[in-house]
Amino acid sequence: MNAQRIARVVLVYPVLFLLPALAWAQAESGNIAGAVRDASGAVMPGVTVEAASPALIEKVRVVTTDGQGLYRIVDLRPGTYTVTFTLPGFGTVNEKVSR
Secondary structure, eight states, rough: HHHHHHHHHHHHHHTTTTTTTTTTTSSSOEEEEEEOOOOOOOOOOTOOOEETTTTTSEEEEEEETTTTSSSOOOOOOOOOOEEEEEEESOOOEEEEEOO
């Protein structure tokens, strides 16, 4: 393996383990919800999910995925949100969601 391929495996592939499934986010008005799964499809409990937006009075709302990897952030005002998924030992993933 060359150095560039090793760097890709070490730096990029861990991020793939936190790819969020935001399928519900588009369907539910005023909510951002979904499931966090790793690359194999296994659920990921304990992932911190933050929704940040100037539309929020408190600027950020934080929840944690449950034992089934599910999360739900409710009662959001219309606006654009940056949703950040973090779990120690894994990369961080950011998604833009419009409400």
